Amino acid sequence: MTDRIPRYDLVARPRRLRTTPAVRRLAAQTRVHPSDLILPVFVREGLTEPAPLGSMPGVVQHSTDSLRRAAAEAAAKGLGGIMLFGVPTERDACGSAGTDPDGILNRALREVRAEVGDDVVVMADLCLDEFTDHGHCGVLAADGSVDNDATLEIYARMAVAQAEAGAHVLGPSGMMDGQVGVIREALDGAGRTDVAVLAYSVKYASAFYGPFREAVDSQLQGDRRTYQMDAANRREAMHELQLDLDEGADMVMVKPAMSYLDVLRDVAEASPVPVAAYQISGEYAMIEAAAANGWIDRRAAVQESVLSIRRAGADSVLTYFAVELADWFREENGLS
Numbered sequence: 001m002t003d004r005i006p007r008y009d010l011v012a013r014p015r016r017l018r019t020t021p022a023v024r025r026l027a028a029q030t031r032v033h034p035s036d037l038i039l040p041v042f043v044r045e046g047l048t049e050p051a052p053l054g055s056m057p058g059v060v061q062h063s064t065d066s067l068r069r070a071a072a073e074a075a076a077k078g079l080g081g082i083m084l085f086g087v088p089t090e091r092d093a094c095g096s097a098g099t100d101p102d103g104i105l106n107r108a109l110r111e112v113r114a115e116v117g118d119d120v121v122v123m124a125d126l127c128l129d130e131f132t133d134h135g136h137c138g139v140l141a142a143d144g145s146v147d148n149d150a151t152l153e154i155y156a157r158m159a160v161a162q163a164e165a166g167a168h169v170l171g172p173s174g175m176m177d178g179q180v181g182v183i184r185e186a187l188d189g190a191g192r193t194d195v196a197v198l199a200y201s202v203k204y205a206s207a208f209y210g211p212f213r214e215a216v217d218s219q220l221q222g223d224r225r226t227y228q229m230d231a232a233n234r235r236e237a238m239h240e241l242q243l244d245l246d247e248g249a250d251m252v253m254v255k256p257a258m259s260y261l262d263v264l265r266d267v268a269e270a271s272p273v274p275v276a277a278y279q280i281s282g283e284y285a286m287i288e289a290a291a292a293n294g295w296i297d298r299r300a301a302v303q304e305s306v307l308s309i310r311r312a313g314a315d316s317v318l319t320y321f322a323v324e325l326a327d328w329f330r331e332e333n334g335l336s
Helices: 014-018 020-026 064-076 103-116 148-165 179-189 207-214 236-246 256-271 281-292 297-312 322-332
Strands: 037-044 060-062 081-088 120-127 169-172 196-201 249-256 275-278 316-319
Touching: 014 020, 037 064, 037 103, 037 322, 060 064, 064 081, 064 103, 064 322, 081 103, 103 120, 103 148, 103 207, 120 148, 120 236, 148 169, 169 179, 179 196, 196 236, 207 281, 236 249, 236 256, 236 281, 249 256, 256 275, 256 297, 281 297, 297 316
Parallel strands: 037 060, 037 081, 037 316, 081 120, 120 169, 169 196, 196 249, 249 275, 275 316
Antiparallel strands: none
């Protein structure tokens, strides 16, 4: 019979570093700070009061006034950024409201910059899906497919319009081939070398986008599987990453986050630029639904879910929980 190993021969006992909350904080290898968080927000044209979203409890479509208040709160809480999505009242086949300087998203960007200045990073979603009457991320060819190159021409104009409206960072999310290079060229040509590009480099066709489509009143019929990535593919993410880096991406994104932590880890290990990940609407809604039914501890689940995204390698996380997480951080760290 093997003798029991004497206690003094156990070189390290990991449980010593788990004994109290203070010890666990000291030994923590990953943290979630408010400055790591980006709050996605929706602003809908024509609203005078915020409109709650049924599939995303606690999230609203903002009016211009409530958006300004949300932006001011994000700055006051020390969040890293705020990402704006616009919901227009009128749509057409080319998404004209997206390039219109007076379109809802560009107006909202001006309002937010007027409110917060440079106190928080103001980001704009750069995509046509909110603005087209067919709901795709680009204009359509005669056969109904998305015309990549015609879409890029519009993206270039959108980029300049959003930069002039006040965005610090543009987030091209359409997964069009060559979008980062075209946007960078348009910005530089307009003298806006100061505006950064957060490329949605690795964006999967996901079943978890459903609540977001309510949030932007999406007109989509069908899916986007011909241009968003296949959930079965992991190595392909590295190819998409390299293409965007070669085209000049300042930051890169993995979306969704929670179902793709393996991909996020790969990207984080390979990327020389900051990596963001988006905890998307369906991931948010699942936590809210389970918590509402009493199946999970809501606060613990929210914190664990975002911590896992940071642990996998994300430098920043887009999450609808951003404000609450910032409040909890201050509470747990004894900050006023």
